Amino acid sequence: MRGVRIPQDLNGEDQFVLGLSVPRLAALLLGLLAAYTILHLTLPAPLQLAAAGMAALTGAALAWVRPEGRSLIHWALAAVEFKFGQHLATDPELTERTNPMKGAETDRKLIIDRGPRLSVVTYQTQSTPTHEPPSTTPVQFADDVIELPEPAGNDPPPPDTDIDVETAEPAPVYLGGPQVITFFSAKGGTGRTTLATEVAALLAMKGRYRESPTSRPQPLRVVLIDFDLASANVSARVGIAQPTMLDYLCDLTVPHPDPRDYIVRHQGTGLDVLLGPSKCLSGDRAELFGVPQAAHILSTLKAGYQFLVLDMSANLGNLETYLLETATRIYCVVTPTAGSVQSLYRGVEALRRLGLGPKLQYVANKMRDGFNLSEPIGDLNGSLVARIPYDPAFDTAENRHEPIALRSAGASAEALCHLAASVYPALQLPAPSRSRLRSFAWLSRSRRAG
CATH class of the missing domain: 3.40.50.300 (P-loop containing nucleotide triphosphate hydrolases)
Incomplete structure (x- = not known):
């Protein structure tokens, strides 16, 4: 393998015309095309001019407006992804609260592991005995985090079992290679x-x-x-x-x-x-x-x-x-x-x-x-x-x-x-206090690193 020669005329984005990348130029052209189409429709003149101007301004904004160095298209996609992720994250919890038996029977979908991720699961006190013993097999859920199962039995383990006593630092199970x-x-x-x-x-x-x-x-x-x-x-x-x-x-x-x-x-x-x-x-x-x-x-x-x-x-x-x-x-x-x-x-x-x-x-x-x-x-x-x-x-x-x-x-x-x-990522896990009330342990039932 030979060394790499670095050219001198590089920039961070592939600019095509007018300093715009291909996606931003396409947004501008679509806005102008929409404005041209509206002007040729049989609409009242004030409404026609307002709609055409709005379409042209929208295309220009998508092309040149860049909050925090990112285009509006990027922020729109990020917002959609965020809302969609929130919906997926909250939907299983809603299902479990409305129908606990159905939530227990229809667990989340297993997926293939794509990299080392960590999860520390705190133990939850059980007020009533369960009818089925908990599984002892680590389950990997749809968010790419492997959660460790709780041990069988009704007696809760000592508190702070996921924290190093000497350093008070989180100590999850390490998964993956070097x-x-x-x-x-x-x-x-x-x-x-x-x-x-x-x-x-x-x-x-x-x-x-x-x-x-x-x-x-x-x-x-x-x-x-x-x-x-x-x-x-x-x-x-x-x-x-x-x-x-x-x-x-x-x-x-x-x-x-x-x-x-x-x-x-x-x-x-x-x-x-x-x-x-x-x-x-x-x-x-x-x-x-x-x-x-x-x-x-x-x-x-x-x-x-x-x-x-x-x-x-x-x-x-x-x-x-x-x-x-x-x-x-x-x-x-x-x-x-x-x-x-x-x-x-x-x-x-x-x-x-x-x-x-x-x-x-x-x-x-x-x-x-x-x-x-x-x-x-x-x-x-x-x-x-x-x-x-x-x-x-x-x-x-x-x-x-x-x-x-x-x-x-x-x-x-x-x-x-x-x-x-x-x-x-385990360095960002919160270290719970030793005086934490066990009755509120369910508030942090699964703390994840990653």
């Missing part, structure tokens, strides 16, 4: 390394899971890998200097070195880190590390970790292309500068040409008051997962060689937690 998360930007200085380090640290610190509904909560197994061969800076963020990936490459004591032997643990967060090379491996040294070495590292570490967070350079060479194709999610990082937005357009276009469009998500970093990136993100037909504000505490944490998650609090910490929750 996930590879990477942060990408076609321009340097956007904060890829910072976000990768902070997200990995938060997952290791706060992420909890269970292997089964009855097992004890365990910390997520997270590893941060620095694949930036030209400028590896993860070591400066976590305050660890050795061993590095260069030691792994140059180890001649064994015929096939194991990359797991070169992983170090950050004591403050419990995060495992594979540091990037201490020397620049670009240029004439690029042959020391390529796709085969990266494939061996990833295949080895996938067997022992649930989340692999990758830091990589801003290039799109053979190695970077392979890492992006391997990734489960790609977070495109943009800052509120004209150069960064232009690089975002070019980088996203290059990634979509590689077929990576469905993996892309967008993060705004170093945001200040008064800056709005809704228009360029709307041009890319995406939405911001998180908006990280500008905070000097990031520089202070880097100078202390520790993640900001260890000490800082406020808007920056909340934004980082929101970003980490987009990777592992």
